[in-house]
Amino acid sequence: MTHVKIRLIDLPTDILVTIFPYLEATDFLALCSTTKVFNAFHLDPTYWRSLTRTTFRIPNQPLLQADGARWQWLYKRLLTQTRVFTWGNNEKCTLGHSNLTHDELSRYLPAERHRRALMSRKVAWPTEMQGTQTVGIVADLQCGGWSTTLLNSTGQLYAVGVMNGLHLRRKPTPELQRLEFPPGHAQSISGRYEPATAIKHYSCGRMHVLGLSDSGKIWQWNDIELPAIHIKFLHTDLVENTSTGGRGTVTRVVAGWDRASAYVMGTGIVFWDPEDRADYGPETADGLLIDAVVIPGTAYQEQKNEREREAGDKIGEVINHIVLEGYIVFITNLNRAFAVESSFPNNSALEIVELSTIGDAFDGGASRIQDIQGSFRSFAVFTTTGEVLTADRTFLDTFWESKVRSLPVDELPRPARIPALQHNDVISVAFGDYHFHALHSNGQVSSFGMEPQSCGALGLGSRFAGAFLRGNRNRSTDFLSRNGNLVPQGYNRGHRIWFEPEKMIWLEHMANASKHPEAVSRLNMVLESEQANGEISEWFEQEGRGWDDFNDLKNADDQGLGAYFALSIAAAGWHSGALVLVDEERATKVREKYIVKPVGLPQADRDKAVVDGQEQSSVVGSVINWLYRIGRSFLGLHTQTNQHGERRPGSDTAKGSPGEDVVYIWHDQPFPRIKLSTGVEMPGKIPLSEWRYGVPDFAVPSAESSTFG
Secondary structure (H helix, E strand, C coil), X not given: CCCCCCCHHHCCHHHHHHHHXXXXXXXXXXXXXXXXXXXXXXXXXXXXXXXXXXXXXXXXXXXXXXXXXXXXXHHHHHCCCEEEEEEEECCCCCCCCCCCCHHHHCCCCHHHHHHHHHHHCEEEEEEECCCHHHCCCEEEEEECCCEEEEEECCCCEXXXXXXXXXXXXXXXXXXXXXXXXXXXXXXXXXXXXXXXXXXXXXXXXXXXXXXXXXXXXXXEECCCCCCCEEEEECCCXXXXXXXXXXXXXXXXXXXXXXXXXXXXXXXXXXXXXXXCHHHCCCCECCEEEECCEECCCCCHHHCCCHHHXXXXXXXXXXXXXXXXXCEEEEEECCCEEEEEECCCCCCCCCCEEECHHHHCCCHHHCCCEEEEEEECCEEXXXXXXCCEEEEEHHHHHHHHHHHHHCCCHHHCCCCECCHHHCXXXXXXXXXXXXXXXXXXXXXXXXXXXXXXXXXXXXXXCCCCCCHHHHCEECCCCCHHHCCEEECCCHHHHCEECCCCHHHHHHHHHHHHHCCCCCCHHHHHHHHHCHHHHHHHHHHHHHHHHCCCCCHHHHHHCCCCCCCEEEEEEEEECCEEEEEEEECHHHHHHHHHCCEECCCCCCHHHCCEEEECCEEEEHHHHHHHHHHHHHHHHHCCCCCCECCCCCECECECEEECCCCCEEEECCCCCCCCCCECCCCCECCCCCCCCCCXXXXXXXXXXXXXXXXXX
16 A cells, blocks of 8 residues: 655645644744745734633633734733732722731821721722732632632632621631632642643632633632532533533533522523522532522523424524623523523523613624623623623613513613723723723723722722822712712723823822912812813823833834733722733833933932932931921821832832932923813913824713713
């Protein structure tokens, strides 16, 4: 028999692309460098997407349509540049930032002590989580009601805070702690792979966390300090250790407000009550059997029974589902959305209600439902043409009531269309109790909604340091109920969350500049008029958008995505978080563009600093600054120095290298003066401020399109 030798280069493309994922990155690139034919594959999106997701356990995002260059860029940056930022309410150590201890607070005068205690529990600016260096490469993060949980690239989960914040006896965990498994189940760690405990997908509910392992096991945690519970179902057989799927395979787990759920092939959506572990019955060595409820008609592709197939034909194949307070909502491949009450039926089948106005909301019929995301009382539906529809618990309640009242079609509620979310490359939306964030494909995050008690959940800055300039408006006179609300103009284009620390310094400087005698009339106009507040916030948004727009830096990042690229976002309760890729080199170059460095000072003379363009003796300056801080502390105002003795963000000078002070270029920049859309010019003697990208359209969105719940 003659053996025909087939060269690798002669194989069809569809065969080659199935071989490539078995190669390591170095081997793949070496192969691509051998011939022009293989070089054409060096940015193959299928290869780099598969390599990135399998290497780092990055969750699947159906809406992220990146090319090969973007996936290769992500792969390289994930190796060294992942950072976790959190912000919002930190009362239960939810954010992974240390609250000030009693001893630390005792260093301050009484008037300052109370303010410091409050600020340590409210983080209004994205701040890097402490202790992530011990976690390894972080692949994903999610927020629970009072906790934040991370997944690393080896499949381990770490959490901070407390899962059940209503339990007064539960002490919060202030530092990242690995979630453990019961005895007999070895933890998958770096260098030792255990498919039964290596988590490939997880979901955080209000008071519990669900994890799905590589082998297909479902794990549930109700307490950071206690090991997981292996979940099994009384009436549904689960299949583990299969790579081909099929009946009994769990494809995803979804944790919600007060229910836990999973999708099981051949069965459909199942849900159960993730009650506190103390309320469970005895657990066997093989796990805990749960009498879960099955939503009928949600296993369409696997059903053989004609009655079930008929129901499946009406519903379609389930694409994704979410678990909200009181409801489970799912979408299907028939471009339809449905809701089910998540109560436990008494000897009766669950009823399913179609959310007809979601499927009917698309123009021309060309758009298709692609994904659904949500938590607590709010959710968003994504389409293939870039539309994002939002709705809330009231929307679902009305549809449920329509079963009884038979409401006319024109009286059924319709989902909202927030302008800033439409055709703006939104790939995910994370909802807290009263706020939410949108992640865009360029790595930017926009913020919407309300932050209770000015807790910082919007991530737009502190009310002590210029949050109103970002459109976070607060006019309440009651200190305890000072809720921050995004101005209506913010729903047009969205207000971006800033991760650059120097932007916070600039923002606080501008807040201080607004109190200058020449600018105080403009400040009063902004504080008294929501319209003026909204329009001046758009000026600040444009300045933030062009922060790194320097010609000599444009070639430093071949993807044009900036120094801070958010890979994922999360929100729950009154707090939020983001997994961000940080290019430290580029971030430093951008920051240096805004710094005036002392020139001509030898090391021996570095005891002099430049403050507002004038040289002052370090001794005299230290005495003046000390008296200044004592005076502000006595009055209960914030000082310019943090608890570590360093100059805090907000002053116009900051510490550079040891012995060196630096001055920011905005140290004498005045508070801006603009012409409002009404034609009225803000008062003042300085010229009108220029718009970096032109005067925007100030049309205020309608109430229907600018709210989500």
